[in-house]
Amino acid sequence: MLEKYNFTEIEKKWQQIWEKEDAFRVSEDPDKEKYYVLEMFPYPSGKLHMGHVRNYSIGDVLARFKTMNGFNVLHPMGWDGFGLPAENAAIKHNVAPADWTWANISDMQDQLKQMGLSYDWNREVATCHPEYYRWMQWIFIQFYKKGLAYKKESQVNWCPSCQTVLANEQVVDGCCERCKSPVGKKDLSQWYFKITDYADRLLQNLDTLDGWPTKVKTMQRNWIGKSKGALATFDVQDREEKLTVFTTRIDTIYGTTFMVLAPEYPDVIPMVEGTEYEAPVREYIDRCAHMTEIERTSTTNEKTGVFIGRYAVNPFTKKPMPIYISDYVLMGYGTGAVMGVPAHDQRDFDFAKKFDLEIIPVIDPQDPEVDVNDLKEACAAEGVLINSGEFSGMNNKEAIEKIALVAKERGIGEPTITYRLRDWLISRQRYWGTPIPMIYCEDCGWVPEKEENLPVMLPTDVEFTGKGESPLATSKTFADTVCPCCGKPAKRELDTMDTFLDSSWYFLRYTDARNTEQAFSKEKADYWMNVDQYIGGVEHAILHLMYARFFQMALYDLGLTSSEEPFQNLLTQGMVIKDGAKMSKSLGNVVSPAEIIEKYGADTARLFILFAAPPERELDWSDRGVEGSFRFLNRVYRMVYDFKANYEKAVPGEYEIRNDADRKLAYTLNYTIKKVTEDIGERFNFNTAISSIMELVNEMYKYREGDVNETLFACAIRTLVVLLAPFVPHVTEEMWEHLGYEGRAYAQSWPSYDPDALVKDTIEIVVQINGKNKAKIDIPGDATRDDMLAIAAEDETIRGLTEGKNVIKTIAVPGRLINIVAK
């Protein structure tokens, strides 16, 4: 160890040693309690950013801390290797997506290794590796066999820029989640996963996920969007068609004055064919079809629509009512048909005003401020039914239950539940993804590839134009195959899978990453799963985290896993920002991890990022703050160096408390152990853990100015190095070695504290009069409530303060304060 802190050399040295010693390799050990800590694996863009550094620093502290506490810790890392940027690079720079991706993986792996993260690299996975996507395809086939995968022709979200379809979840504010272009519609035959079959379980299980942030659970609940309601079926006058509506307010059915269908509603065209209404209806439908998602939803208030010339019959009142089509009714939710109750629904009210339709109030809110016969806006309040035949006079909450049941008896409806969640569209017209292992045979239809033929390899003779259909269509070798069923010539599916599939089970593959016979062995998965702590950005709250939950449930139903939920505890880290804004190239406020590591070292980068804010919060990057963390490490380094130089023979061991200074240091030392242990283990408050270690160091600096008890100080030095080890692994390893201790710092057991050292002889407490701090007195550390009051009663100062006053009440909190209420 040099006199000066040379982080570059130290970090290189220890990274090499860890690699040579395969320090972080783990295997199943039934005698040890396991702990699985997982950070969301990165897309291999080629460059690590501060968000990654934060994510992996948090995970690494936890992994190292748990290891030191005797757990068998699984801490893996891998690559979400498939995705669009690789294809864009292919188009732009004429490099093969595979070459580009593997080069990036190699670069990023170097950068991760420079951070000194305790990964078991033997378990590294890359989703774009054939040995990974082989099992992805195998899982797809299992889902298909179970009826969870199906192909359907429908109108899909189409990103004109990415030239591919998008799942509902990937459309954000009407724009493509990735490239931000406005999303349009397209009719295509695509593969879907039946995630809606799991809607209720995905929702129900959220209640069991105590270790998840409520924010994420709420977002998922909203996304699943369960709503209880009823179906009601309306006949169409002079027609065979029947129109079924979904409503949460069946109690207002007597107030229905019109009916609205989504423009895409399948029965619309047959109902208008050959009538004078056909032309305007077709024109309206056409207009809607050409609108992007944004255009369609931007006209929030102004309702549009067309009367289709037909009348529906209200099943309760038997009254006919006009049928319209309007884009405010969505084909994708409920049944695509709604009953128009203008008196009690604002959208219906707006529509009725626009088309001059009748408004019939059927709920009286019994509010003197509301005149139901002259409504200025829809009245959604609860109340009593009026104008509702046999149900008039009933409370509307009661009516919601009752009318649905009556409808069921009469065969005109029934109670039901609807979800906002749609089935997951998984086909992508992309090259750089897992090929969908399905084959189309003229005779047999869609047939899965034989499992022994997996993986269906991505071809390399492909052209990238960035336009049109799937790039796999340009391969001369890929499409042609034989039917696995009948052996006749057949064609392969040319689309690839949404990359969110790849990341929906990688945590299972880590448990058995090198298995060539199975996706993962159930035994190993059962040993390591569930993930005890998952860490990542909140931007994955819906997409990834719900897809992964769905996969785990489906795999559970297939008997491949033993638990329905994959992630026991979830920590969503906050963003790293600078100057009050997200780091971005356009703002020019990006701080590159590589620069920081070069200037201050990985240990400083890790320490700062953990110290500056608690993990869930936003982290404001400060160059000054980084210097502070660097300064602290230098301060520790110097103290250890000086200690070794001045007290070469001092060894940690049983020490004697000779004086107050010794007692104070022993107290701080033990208190710090307690504090750091709790802050890391129970609260993930790494910032306060680090600040208490700083206090210990400050205390040690003061202590060494006086009469040094070598054994005690040696204990403090040793403990300091161990407590810092999870945060700053390189420099602590160097100091550990320099101090001449056995083994490696990372392999030490976590220290325990001596509760006796935390008992103080005297403590200072506050005396309040009427809740205001007035004095401080010293009392014995073990003083009871009565002792405290007795001491206070005899104290001169306090007597003076209460003199002439009438003491009404005294409160004493042991170890904290006394409050005297006096008039």
Add this chain to the structure above:
RNA sequence: GCGGCUAUGGCGGAAUAGGCAGACGCGCACGUUUGAGGGGCGUGUGGGAGACCGUGCCGGUUCAAGUCCGGCUAGCCGCACCA
């Protein structure tokens, strides 16, 4: 519109079960070491001359409120014509 989160010195943040608000760090000031600079070491640092006043605002509960309750305001995030 609906739902969630946040609000504390010049700044990042601390106060874990209602009990000394501002730990720790940054910045700043001063002292010290040094030929000087840098660096180190140390002291001080919410406001106010003071009794006191101070955790976005108004009110409440309590002996005691940053913390609990009711009502606002602002900012951020998510969803949004969901019938």
